[in-house]
Amino acid sequence: MPKESTARERLLATAGDIFYREGIHAVGVDRLVSEAGVTRATFYRYFPSKDELVRAYLESEDVALRELFASAGAAVDDPAELLELVLQGIAADVSQHHTRGCPFINAAAEFPDAAHPVRVAVRTHRDWFEATLVEVVKAAGIAAPESVAHSLVLLRDAALVGSYLDGPDVVVPSFVETARTVAGISA
Known part of the structure; x- marks a missing residue:
């Protein structure tokens, strides 16, 4: 991998970690370049602004989730089994990976303008997810798929936020039970 590509990936990984743990506006470019081990010039070569880095961070989160869905879809032939796998995947994400809430909701809270490129990235992800x-x-084969899917998105949002506040041991079992009820499926 070329050196520049490695530096870009380090910046993205560092930003993703820090933005998720501490918030976006709380972190300056100086800290990002220091912790990523790159220069400011390198930062600006790949990201003309911090907002562009934030957008790229959210796009990398989006790509990771799309890849998970694609691999789950490739691993399972039965659509009902795939739905259960998706619900279990959301539960695992809430309890293991995104333990500080949803990165998209967190970013949206820091960028109130719906036309801002960061909010556009959030909207793109949410539209795809739903x-x-x-x-x-x-x-x-579940009736009213649009309504059920919309409810599942809301339940995922609630589980991500609720797990951060109340802990995954409390929230995850309730998420799975409620999601199955909404979808009309049993364990």
Whole structure:
């Protein structure tokens, strides 16, 4: 991998970690370049502004989730089993990976202007996520797939925030039970 690409990846990884743990506006470019081990010139070569780095961070989160959905879809033939796998994947994400809330919700809270590129990245992700859930729910033969998918998005949002506040041991079992009820499936 070329040196520049490695520096870009280090910046993205460092920003992703710090932005998620501490917030976006709380972290300056000086700290990002210091912890990533790059120069300011290198930073600005890849990201013309901090906002562009934030957008790239959210896009990398989006890509990771899309890849998880693709691998789950490739691993399972039964649509009902895929839906259960998606619910279990959300539960695992809430308890293991995104333990400080949803990175997209967190970013949206810091960027109130819906036309800002960061908020556009958030909207793009949420639109994809809901549309993908509609496809999964519809394939499983569940009535009112749009309504069920929308409810599952809201439940995921609540689980991510609730788990951060109340802990995954409290929230995850309730998420799974409620999501199954909303989808009309049993354990």
